[in-house]
Amino acid sequence: MPNLTLDSNDPLILSVGGSLIVPDGGPNVDFLKQLRELVLKVIEQGRKIVIVTGGGKTARHYIDAASNVQKISDDDLDWLGIHATRLNGHLVRTILRDVAHPIVYKNPLAVPPVKEWQGNVLIGAGWRPGWSTDFVACRIAQLLDAKTVINMSNIDFVYSDDPRTNPDAKAYEDLRWRDYRQLVGDEWSPGLSAPFDPVAAKFCHKYGMSVAVVNGKNLAEVEKAILGQDFRGTLLS
Numbered sequence: 506m507p508n509l510t511l512d513s514n515d516p517l518i519l520s521v522g523g524s525l526i527v528p529d530g531g532p533n534v535d536f537l538k539q540l541r542e543l544v545l546k547v548i549e550q551g552r553k554i555v556i557v558t559g560g561g562k563t564a565r566h567y568i569d570a571a572s573n574v575q576k577i578s579d580d581d582l583d584w585l586g587i588h589a590t591r592l593n594g595h596l597v598r599t600i601l602r603d604v605a606h607p608i609v610y611k612n613p614l615a616v617p618p619v620k621e622w623q624g625n626v627l628i629g630a631g632w633r634p635g636w637s638t639d640f641v642a643c644r645i646a647q648l649l650d651a652k653t654v655i656n657m658s659n660i661d662f663v664y665s666d667d668p669r670t671n672p673d674a675k676a677y678e679d680l681r682w683r684d685y686r687q688l689v690g691d692e693w694s695p696g697l698s699a700p701f702d703p704v705a706a707k708f709c710h711k712y713g714m715s716v717a718v719v720n721g722k723n724l725a726e727v728e729k730a731i732l733g734q735d736f737r738g739t740l741l742s
């Protein structure tokens with residue numbers, strides 16, 4: 506099983522897949538409660554946390570709805586997704602109001618240094634068409650000198666193929682960026698569903714960053730990853 510070597514002085518960077526926050530049928534209250542608990546526990550240990558929120562089903566429903574009415578440009582579809590990520594960012598900031606910096610950051614390069622935060626948690630959301638919240642998380646990580654991103658999604662591992670359609674798909678625990686990028690390619694499309702955004706993967710590869718892909722439905726595994734213990738998931742590096 507993989508584990509992370511994290512510097513306890515660095516902020517933890519969590520890219521929280523929107524599918525965890527808003528699966529089909531609206532926001533997942535149980536997940537939000539557990540996320541709040543985990544965050545409170547971690548900041549009690551003196552850690553700072555960045556949480557970047559994805560768009561989830563809200564993004565996908567709005568993108569699909571607009572596309573079903575008429576032909577929409579990729580940029581406009583991305584904007585619908587971006588607003589969904591921002592709505593989720595405000596939701597997460599609101600449930601962490603007592604410990605979170607009051608502003609939800611869209612531009613990752615505008616994020617203030619950790620010592621200027623009000624509170625121990627800072628929330629980020631979608632920024633520009635052609636990006637993803639995974640990419641926003643990586644840019645914030647780089648800005649704050651954190652070398653690792655924890656990508657919380659709704660899958661257990663990165664697989665060699667889609668395990669829902671291919672029972673022989675292999676689950677990876679450790680995967681190099683070169684190999685991951687061969688699996689997912691470099692292409693971007695609005696609402697793309699990949700374990701980790703290919704554009705962000707290219708960025709991490711270039712700057713030597715690592716990403717832990719962990720199933721956020723099981724926050725105990727996320728906690729293990731945060732604590733540097735062996736976790737169930739994939740380490741991309």
Ligand code: UTP
Pocket residue numbers: 521522523524558559560561562564582583584585586587590630631632633634635636637638639641658694695696697698699
């Ligand atoms: P994400 O792809 O980041 O959210 O944004 P998600 O799908 O909930 O996250 P994962 O995959 O589970 O981690 C949703 C959509 O919003 C647009 C894109 O169309 C993206 O697919 N978006 C988001 C942008 O165009 N730019 C951004 O900076 C963020």
